[in-house]
Amino acid sequence: MKVRTVLGDLAADQLGVTDSHDHLFFRSALLPGQELDDSEAATREVQAFAELGGRTIVQWTPYGLGRRAGDLAKISADTGVHLVAATGLHRAEHYPAELVDEVRPELADIFVRELTEGIGDSGVRAGLIKVAGGFHVLDEHARVVMVAAAEAHHATGAPIAIHHELGTAADAVLDLLVDESGVPPESVILGHLNRFPDHRFHLDLAARGSFLAFDGPSRANNATDPRLFDCLAALIDAGYADRLLLGGDTTTARARAATGEGPGIPYLLTGLRPRLVRYFGDEIATQLFVANPARAFVLHGTVRE
Incomplete structure (x- = not known):
């Protein structure tokens, strides 16, 4: 099984310790003045x-939010850290309205092209489709984008990762992607579940076979950080340790460790991993950081080269 990184396809068992959700470059109108667009700072963080x-x-x-794919390739080559880039589309409010209107009719084609040919003229291929739901429901934009993501998955085998607004509507996403669109549940990664720390909801999601990403700590999510280990414990105790992923989700310059106030990407290993080992044991920590990502981010089925 292979994972598509910015430097080419890699055997999944070579991923090693993985931050399953983060950002080195990110620009959004919703976060003015907090853009992640400094290549030197990104390199230091990695x-x-x-x-x-x-x-x-x-x-x-995803698409249109300042990915700087060429810089990702250089950072990977310079640091030796494997990087996976994303295609896909975020919630509509992250973009100018005219851009969303322009790309909507050809989203599936854009996603497939970026997964198989490259992002722009960078030659860097995406290995992930990132999309977004709404708050407790899926609006029209979310549904259109997710249907396009399902089409791109069926054409390429790429996994689909979902931003859930405040951690909600993951059940509706599975209804649309898995039940209606035929995406295998193991190719779906449900993000931001730490933002909605409802243990019963998480257990219901895990029973449907998808991966569950708890992608704090983040300055935007600090109110739910104290609930993270309770959420993980409920799922681990129920036998779902093999579905769990962890990431830092650094979305602002302030949250970067190298040049901001942190905690940044390194905190996953300096802060969270030691606590995981202490509470759940080294085997569980290794599963969440190594074994599970090696299954979650693979290209499934017939892969278009």
Whole structure:
């Protein structure tokens, strides 16, 4: 099984310790003045992660939000850390309205092209489709984008990762992607579940076979950080340790460790991993950081080269 990184396809068992959801470059009108667009700072952040034993970072920055794919390739080559880039489309409010109107009719084609040919003229291929739901429901934009993502998955085998607004509507996403559109549940990664710390909801989602991503700590999510280990414990105790992923989700310059106030990407290994080992044991920590990402981010089925 292979994972598509910015430097080419990689055997899944070579990912090593993985940050399953983060951002090195990200620009949104919703976060003015907090853009992640400094290549030197991004390199320092990745290098710090590498020095702690980190081997892979999965980028969830989708189409139109300043991915800087060429810089991702250079950072990967310079640091030795594997990077996975994303195609896909975020919630509509992250973009100018005219851009959303322009790309909507050809979304599936855009996603497939970026997965198989490359992002722009960078030659860097995406390995992930990132889309977004709404608050407790899926609006028209979300449904259109997710149907396009399902088409792109069926054409390429790429996994689909979902931003859930405040951690909600993951059940509606599975209804649309899995039940209606035929995407295998193991190719779906449900993000931001830490933002909606309802144990019963998480257990219901895990029973449907998808991966569950708890992608704090983040300055935007600090109110739910104290609930993270309770959420993980409920799922681990129920036998779902093999469905869990962890990421940092650094979305602002302030949250970057290298040049901001942090905690940044390295905190996953300096802060969260030691606590995981202490509470759940080294085997569980390795499963969440190594074994599960090696299954979650693979290209399934017939892969278009």
